[in-house]
Amino acid sequence: MDRFLRHKTLVVSLVVIASNAFGNYTLTRGMRDVGSVVSISPLPYIHAMLDPWVIAGIVLLATWMVTRLALLSWADLSYVIMVTSTAYVLSALLAKVFLNERISAIRWVGIVLISAGAFIVARTFPSTAPEPEEPEE
Amino acid sequence: MKWILLGLVVVPGTLGDVLMTIGMKRHGEIEEFDLRSLLSLLWDMVRNPYLITGIVAMAVSFFALMALLSVAQLSFAVPATASSYLVETALAKYVLKEEIDAARWAGACLVTIGVVLASL
Numbered sequence: 046m047d048r049f050l051r052h053k054t055l056v057v058s059l060v061v062i063a064s065n066a067f068g069n070y071t072l073t074r075g076m077r078d079v080g081s082v083v084s085i086s087p088l089p090y091i092h093a094m095l096d097p098w099v100i101a102g103i104v105l106l107a108t109w110m111v112t113r114l115a116l117l118s119w120a121d122l123s124y125v126i127m128v129t130s131t132a133y134v135l136s137a138l139l140a141k142v143f144l145n146e147r148i149s150a151i152r153w154v155g156i157v158l159i160s161a162g163a164f165i166v167a168r169t170f171p172s173t174a175p176e177p178e179e180p181e182e
Numbered sequence: 183m184k185w186i187l188l189g190l191v192v193v194p195g196t197l198g199d200v201l202m203t204i205g206m207k208r209h210g211e212i213e214e215f216d217l218r219s220l221l222s223l224l225w226d227m228v229r230n231p232y233l234i235t236g237i238v239a240m241a242v243s244f245f246a247l248m249a250l251l252s253v254a255q256l257s258f259a260v261p262a263t264a265s266s267y268l269v270e271t272a273l274a275k276y277v278l279k280e281e282i283d284a285a286r287w288a289g290a291c292l293v294t295i296g297v298v299l300a301s302l
Contacts, residue, residue, distance in 0.1 A: 111220065111223065114202065114206055114223065114227075114233075115206075115212045115215070115219075115223065117202060117203050117206040117207075118206040118207065118209055118210065118211050118212045119211040119212070121274060121278070121280040122199055122200065122203040122270060122273075122274045122278060122280065123270070123271050123274035123275070123278075123280050123282055123286050123290070124280075124286075126199070126267060126270055126271075126293075127267070127286070127289045127290060127293050130267070130293045130296075130297070133296075133297060133300060137300065149302075151299050151302050152299065152300050152301075152302065154296075154299050155295075155296045155297065155298065155299030155300030155301070155302070156296065156300055157296070158292045158293070158295050158296030158299065159292070159293050159296030159297060159300065160296075161292050161296075162288070162289040162290070162291070162292030162293035162296060163289065163293065165285050165288055165289040165292070166285060166286055166289035166290075168285065169283065169285050169286060169289075173280050173281035174207065174278050174279055174280045175279055176207075177204070177207045177208050
């Protein structure tokens with residue numbers, strides 16, 4: 046049972062991390078095509094939502110939101126926030142590879158520290174909080 | 183002004199995460215990722231008071247971050263909001279009664295410092 050829980054937590058965490066990072070990437074890519082939309086009128090936003098990259102970004106970030114909530118239905122908050130912080134790392138790597146953004150030496154150090162912190166927490170047991178009292182129906 | 187906005191990013195953001203965690207623990211463990219579980223989750227999002235207030239708090243935090251980014255630099259905003267990792271770990275221990283052992287604290291410190299450096 047414990048092994049099953051660890052396995053399920055790992056798989057869902059990976060979906061949370063990937064949907065967050067790829068969602069940020071596709072949304073950024075789409076908004077670069079669309080251009081700046083700082084406006085009171087909803088029309089530029091609706092126009093932006095017709096861009097395929099923006100659509101992909103919205104779908105991925107909705108997936109991120111739902112899977113993160115699902116993960117919190119059994120895993121500790123202190124586990125989830127640390128393990129999913131690796132989305133920063135993946136976002137930075139995607140920005141470097143596909144958006145040609147530069148990563149400075151100090152940012153590489155930050156990326157290594159985030160990865161190390163997430164790795165240490167990922168090895169702890171995901172669920173330590175006591176069961177909640179029965180919700181009133 | 184930027185310190186007020188920073189407070190409006192960190193406080194509702196951390197409270198939102200804590201409320202959503204309580205809400206989801208009360209919702210019960212999601213066993214399978216099928217359409218039925220998804221619909222039951224969406225239904226709970228509009229009737230579970232912890233989830234509703236949690237989502238509202240996250241929305242306040244998100245718009246405060248947008249406002250903060252319009253008056254301050256990213257290199258101020260991101261390191262300052264990285265403190266959320268330590269605040270949320272403390273709240274997880276005292277409010278949610280999670281067992282925060284040395285590994286969890288070490289991870290929280292590494293991630294916080296890492297986020298600060300990665301945003302410089």
